[in-house]
Amino acid sequence: MNLQRTWLFGQFELTRLFATKRGWLAIAAFSLVWLMVLRYPIYNAVPFINSYEFSDIVGQIAGTIGLSALVSWPEAELAMFWIIGLFTFPMFAVFVTADQTVGDRNRGTLRFLTMRSTRLEILLGRFIGQVMILAALIALVTVATLIMLLYRDASLLTSAFAKSIAIWSKLLLTCLPFIALMSLLNLINNSARMSIVFAILFFTLIASVIGYVGAQYPILSWLNYIIPGHQIAELTGWQNTPLFSYALPACQTAILLGAAHVLLKGRDL
Amino acid sequence: MSTVIEVKSLSKTFGTKRALDNVEFKIEKGSTVALVGPNGAGKTTLFSIVCGYLKPSSGTIDILGHQPGDASLFDKISALPQDAQLDPKFSVLQQLTFFAKLQGMSGKAALEDTKRVLTLVDLAHVANSKTSELSHGMRKRVCIAQALLGSPEIVLLDEATAGLDPKNAKAIRSLIASLQGDITFILSSHDLSELERLCDTVLYLEQGQLSSHQSDLHKTEQGSFVTLQMLNLDADMQDKISNLAGVRHIKQTQSDELVIEYTKQPQPFDLSLLALIHEHKWTYKQLVNGRTLENQLFVD
Numbered sequence: 099m100n101l102q103r104t105w106l107f108g109q110f111e112l113t114r115l116f117a118t119k120r121g122w123l124a125i126a127a128f129s130l131v132w133l134m135v136l137r138y139p140i141y142n143a144v145p146f147i148n149s150y151e152f153s154d155i156v157g158q159i160a161g162t163i164g165l166s167a168l169v170s171w172p173e174a175e176l177a178m179f180w181i182i183g184l185f186t187f188p189m190f191a192v193f194v195t196a197d198q199t200v201g202d203r204n205r206g207t208l209r210f211l212t213m214r215s216t217r218l219e220i221l222l223g224r225f226i227g228q229v230m231i232l233a234a235l236i237a238l239v240t241v242a243t244l245i246m247l248l249y250r251d252a253s254l255l256t257s258a259f260a261k262s263i264a265i266w267s268k269l270l271l272t273c274l275p276f277i278a279l280m281s282l283l284n285l286i287n288n289s290a291r292m293s294i295v296f297a298i299l300f301f302t303l304i305a306s307v308i309g310y311v312g313a314q315y316p317i318l319s320w321l322n323y324i325i326p327g328h329q330i331a332e333l334t335g336w337q338n339t340p341l342f343s344y345a346l347p348a349c350q351t352a353i354l355l356g357a358a359h360v361l362l363k364g365r366d367l
Numbered sequence: 368m369s370t371v372i373e374v375k376s377l378s379k380t381f382g383t384k385r386a387l388d389n390v391e392f393k394i395e396k397g398s399t400v401a402l403v404g405p406n407g408a409g410k411t412t413l414f415s416i417v418c419g420y421l422k423p424s425s426g427t428i429d430i431l432g433h434q435p436g437d438a439s440l441f442d443k444i445s446a447l448p449q450d451a452q453l454d455p456k457f458s459v460l461q462q463l464t465f466f467a468k469l470q471g472m473s474g475k476a477a478l479e480d481t482k483r484v485l486t487l488v489d490l491a492h493v494a495n496s497k498t499s500e501l502s503h504g505m506r507k508r509v510c511i512a513q514a515l516l517g518s519p520e521i522v523l524l525d526e527a528t529a530g531l532d533p534k535n536a537k538a539i540r541s542l543i544a545s546l547q548g549d550i551t552f553i554l555s556s557h558d559l560s561e562l563e564r565l566c567d568t569v570l571y572l573e574q575g576q577l578s579s580h581q582s583d584l585h586k587t588e589q590g591s592f593v594t595l596q597m598l599n600l601d602a603d604m605q606d607k608i609s610n611l612a613g614v615r616h617i618k619q620t621q622s623d624e625l626v627i628e629y630t631k632q633p634q635p636f637d638l639s640l641l642a643l644i645h646e647h648k649w650t651y652k653q654l655v656n657g658r659t660l661e662n663q664l665f666v667d
Contacts, residue, residue, distance in 0.1 A: 100438065103469055110465055118456055206451025209420055210513060214441050214469040367420040 099222070103215045107223020108230055115231050125235075132239045136246055140178040144250070147174045167337040173258045175247040179239065180265050184272065184334060187236060188327050191273040192297045194235075195228040195280045197290035199362070204288065208367050217362045221281060225355060228277050233270050240266045268333060275326035275347045278354035285361040301325070326350055371396045371521055371551050372417065377426035379412055379575075386412040388575040390426070394568070396520075397548050401562035402555040403664065404572035410555045411449050413572065414525045417553070418446045431520065442470050445514040449525040449555075452506065455499035459485070459509050462498070463516065470517045484512040487542055489535075504531045511539060515546075522546075523553045528561060540565060563660040571664055593637060594655040594662065595625045604649060611639050620662050623652065 115121040147156055147169055160169040168177040199220065202208045211220055244262050248255060279300070283293040305325045312319035322328050329343040372394040379387040387409045394400050402410050415421040417428060419436025433439045453462050460481055467477035485491045488508040498506055507530055514522050524543075528536040543552055543565055556562055562569070571578050597604060600623045608625065609617050613632040620626050629636045637654065644651050 106465070106468055113461070114456070117461075120456060202454065205454070206448055207454050209418070209446070209448040209451045210453065210466060210510075211469070212419060212436065213445055214466055216436075216438055364422070366422065367415075 099216065099218050104219045104223040104226065107215070107220060108226035111224060111227020112230055112234075114227075115234070125238075128235060129238065129242075132242065135182060136175075136179075136239075136242060139182070140175055140243070141246065143178055144174045147177070148172075165335050167335055171261070172251070173247055173254055173261055175243050175250070176258060176261050176265060179243040180269075180336070181334065183236070183239065183265070183269050184330060187232070187269050188273055188276045188330075191228075191232055191276040192280060193294060194232065195277045196284075196294050196297075198224040198228060198281050198284050200284040200287060200290055200293060203284075203367065212367060218359055221355065221359055221362055225277060225281050228280075229270070229274065232273055232277065233266075236266055236269050236273075271344060271347050272327065272330060272333065275350035275354060278351040278358070279326055282354050282358040282361070285358055285365065301327075324350070324353075326354075369396045370394065371431055372553075373429040374417075375427045375429075377413075377416065377428065378424050379409075379416060379421065380424045386575050387416070387423075390572070390575075390577045392570055392577060394551060394553065396551055398568050399543070399547050399552040399554065399566045400568045400570060401566035401660075402553060402570050402572065403559065403562060403660075408572040409575040410572055411525060412575075414446070414448070414523055414553075414555060418444075418448065418523060420448070442517050443519060444521040444523070445516070445519040446523040447507075447510050447514045447525055447527055451510065453498040453509065453513075455497055458495050458497055459490070459501075460494040463509070463513055466513055467516045472517070480516055484515045485509075487515060488512045489538060504535055507531060508535065508539070511542075519550060521551045521553070525555045526557075527554060528556060528558065536561075559659070559661045559664070569660065569664070591628060591630075592656075592658045593627050593629070593640065594620075594653075594657065594659050595627060595640065596621075596623050596652040596654075597625070598623070598650040598652060600625070604647075607643060607647065608640065611636070611643060613639075626658055626662055 115125065146152055156169050157166060160166050165181070168180065171177045199208065202211070208220070215223075240262050244258055247258050279297060280293055283296050283300075284290070287293045287296055308321045308325060312322050323346060326347070329346045332343045333339055370393045372392075374390055374392050377387055377390040378385065390409075390413065402413065404410050412421065416423050417430065417435055419434075428435050430437075430440055431443055453459070460478075463481040463484065464474075464477045467480050468474065472480060482491060482494065485494055488511055490505060490508055490512065493501060493505060493509075498509065501509065507527070511524065511527055514524065527543075528539050531539065540561060543554070546552075547565070552565070554562060554565060595608075600619075605617055605619070605625065608614065608627065611629075612634070613629040613636055614627060615630055616628040618626045618628075627640070632639070637656070640654070
């Protein structure tokens with residue numbers, strides 16, 4: 099595998115977002131949605147979370163759902179962003195990265211590319227490109243949240259900056275298997291839309307069946323680990339997160355990309 | 368000459384349909400090869416296997432010592448795949464420069480080479496246009512341009528001039544002719560006169576089988592056949608021509624066309640034929656030394 103060619107594919111995906119009119123429109127739409135989220139739910143919730151009068155109630159509610167560590171953060175904006183981001187970015191990733199190779203395959207563009215690079219380079223390059231796009235978008239919202247927080251209390255700069263980097267990293271890590279799943283689904287389906295439909299079926303129907311089977315037959319409970327995002331519940335509370343919760347998405351990503359590579363390698367273009 | 372492509376016992380099946388059946392041939396360096404055959408004969412399948420888009424069901428292909436799709440071939444073989452389109456969201460310049468970079472060129476070299484190949488197909492003025500803004504013919508020429516990026520040793524062009532207007536089809540033929548010798552071309556087309564002008568070797572595929580593998584298309588035995596196209600061809604003309612010295616056989620292949628087989632004479636046969644035409648004030652349209660590719664493939 100040639101790393102330079104792989105990197106070129108990744109870079110070219112970035113130009114799809116930052117060098118096309120369609121890409122800038124997508125960024126504008128994404129920014130506006132998050133502006134609304136920051137301005138209303140997060141901005142309005144912060145005084146409530148931080149208020150002395152409600153601290154006991156908030157603490158009790160948060161404690162029952164395992165979020166007591168989060169409500170104790172002075173950087174309440176980041177805590178809110180973390181909770182919302184953790185549950186929305188993975189699904190957002192499914193939609194944003196829905197067309198990694200399928201469009202090019204249908205159009206025949208992959209035929210031009212496979213004369214100049216291996217199929218593995220194309221697959222990994224596109225995956226890396228999508229990861230970079232998502233990393234940029236998560237960074238955009240993280241920075242916006244940080245600015246909003248510092249506007250309220252600039253003295254929190256140091257701790258908030260460290261937490262922002264941790265949040266960005268964890269959100270991106272959580273999204274990796276979702277992006278890899280779309281890499282795989284692109285090779286099974288004939289359109290980006292069908293890839294999204296399959297992803298939705300996977301996270302509803304198949305995940306429910308696996309959950310049921312795992313509950314009925316504990317010997318098969320390991321099947322839950324094939325579902326991307328299975329570790330999200332353990333990450334949410336930001337306390338005593340086992341190392342396994344970080345390793346799982348990385349392993350899922352590697353397995354999904356490996357499966358995609360096997361499929362793409364043997365596939366007629 | 369060295370062999371650049373060697374195909375042995377190549378077969379490809381799609382379900383129960385056998386698209387290629389035990390195909391074998393060799394292509395020599397610098398030759399221009401025509402891949403001919405009716406629709407569904409397996410031409411595009413053969414192209415796709417050589418390019419590495421499809422895996423053969425059995426058999427082997429050796430391209431410059433490598434298997435199709437091998438990374439060592441990336442800057443040596445290029446192709447115009449049939450019906451393949453560039454990404455409509457990017458400009459021609461962006462995409463071709465990206466392809467050139469994938470072939471190992473620096474950013475500056477990639478840009479210069481992109482401009483060079485676009486100039487070759489007379490499309491330098493649309494470099495900044497998106498492919499969705501171009502006509503079908505322009506898109507085809509851009510796709511031909513991408514096949515010429517870098518210094519490919521083998522170029523496969525599947526229906527390169529299909530859908531082009533006569534002027535641009537002629538320009539593409541001239542371009543291929545100008546690059547012959549340095550590059551080994553494999554061309555597929557239904558335009559036999561085009562292939563006849565450009566190619567020195569013919570691979571004729573029919574129902575997945577290579578029914579003829581003719582090397583040296585133009586190297587017929589000196590003076591053994593001429594093909595004559597006449598205005599108002601009639602039986603009297605045929606009689607008079609058949610009485611010329613050395614004529615062995617005459618065959619009317621079209622309403623206005625005769626293929627004349629003759630044996631070598633002291634007086635060159637074509638001169639005798641032209642003298643006869645001049646003597647009777649007949650009008651001829653075309654005199655071809657040898658038989659046309661069409662006649663070789665479909666009449667004999």
